[in-house]
Amino acid sequence: MSSTSRRTAIVTGAARGIGAAIARRLAADGFSVAVLDLDEAGCGPVVDAIESGGGRALAVGVDVTDAVGVEAAVARVAAELGAPTVLVNNAGILRDNLLFRMSAEDWDAVMAVHLRGAFLLSRVVQRHMVDHRWGRIVNLSSTSALGNRGQANYSAAKAGLQGFTKTLAIELGKFGVTANAIAPGFIETEMTAATAERAGVPFEEFKARAAARIPVGRPGRPEDVAHAVSFLASEGAGFVSGQVIYVAGGPRA
Numbered sequence: 262m263s264s265t266s267r268r269t270a271i272v273t274g275a276a277r278g279i280g281a282a283i284a285r286r287l288a289a290d291g292f293s294v295a296v297l298d299l300d301e302a303g304c305g306p307v308v309d310a311i312e313s314g315g316g317r318a319l320a321v322g323v324d325v326t327d328a329v330g331v332e333a334a335v336a337r338v339a340a341e342l343g344a345p346t347v348l349v350n351n352a353g354i355l356r357d358n359l360l361f362r363m364s365a366e367d368w369d370a371v372m373a374v375h376l377r378g379a380f381l382l383s384r385v386v387q388r389h390m391v392d393h394r395w396g397r398i399v400n401l402s403s404t405s406a407l408g409n410r411g412q413a414n415y416s417a418a419k420a421g422l423q424g425f426t427k428t429l430a431i432e433l434g435k436f437g438v439t440a441n442a443i444a445p446g447f448i449e450t451e452m453t454a455a456t457a458e459r460a461g462v463p464f465e466e467f468k469a470r471a472a473a474r475i476p477v478g479r480p481g482r483p484e485d486v487a488h489a490v491s492f493l494a495s496e497g498a499g500f501v502s503g504q505v506i507y508v509a510g511g512p513r514a
């Protein structure tokens with residue numbers, strides 16, 4: 262039995278897209294994986310895929326912005342799957358608009374899911390990590406943290422997550438816990454498909470335009486991000502902390 266096969270990971274927003282790929286990858290790496298998302302039934306296909314591959318997984322419905330719900334969700338994971346010592350804060354939403362049209366509600370909603378959500382989950386899960394003197398926290402930032410037209414809320418949240426990550430690395434390092442951020446560029450998911458739809462551009466054309474700007478010449482895939490998470494969650498990555506890894510096919514968005 263490898264050391265990771267005794268460990269439990271939580272991935273938020275894991276019913277689809279990047280989160281689903283991360284959950285599947287961590288399961289393949291030997292982790293038991295709690296698949297968290299707003300709709301518990303929606304996590305079913307990811308759990309089934311993990312279990313049919315011989316892994317262990319649990320579907321948990323929770324809104325990451327709900328402090329009481331987060332506490333209960335993590336307690337359930339600990340009871341049913343084992344104490345979580347890997348946390349991937351991946352749940353996210355977009356509410357894009359130019360600043361002069363952006364509502365305060367859309368500002369608050371984006372801050373709540375990305376920043377409050379990552380804060381609430383990290384605060385609860387770090388107890389298990391500190392108890393075990395071992396932990397891995399990975400937060401999903403974005404190349405939008407560097408600034409992106411129409412995303413004042415999202416870019417602020419994703420830049421905020423980088424500062425949050427570095428602070429967790431400083432506070433938790435002495436307990437064997439690392440904290441890192443991954444900042445993906447353009448990744449092909451329902452999130453980017455919805456952005457194409459809002460822009461009135463067919464998704465295939467939208468992806469081709471993105472690929473033309475990306476040095477490696479293709480859009481990213483959820484598995485590209487999952488591979489980076491796999492590294493950061495591994496035993497051997499214990500001296501890598503407080504970093505932001507851009508998974509963007511090049512140095513910039």
Ligand code: NAP
Nearest residue numbers: 274278279298299324325351352353403445447448450452
């Ligand atoms: P996605 O396909 O939209 O998936 C996001 C998931 O998060 C959905 O299943 C969604 O559930 C869930 N979610 C939203 N709000 C939640 C909440 N309050 N509580 C629990 N779950 C919630 O997005 P993605 O493209 O895979 O992106 C995953 C992460 O990577 C996000 O943090 C995103 O900002 C980041 N990212 C993505 C890209 C990209 O190009 N795709 C680039 C950079 C960074 P519902 O479906 O029920 O809403």
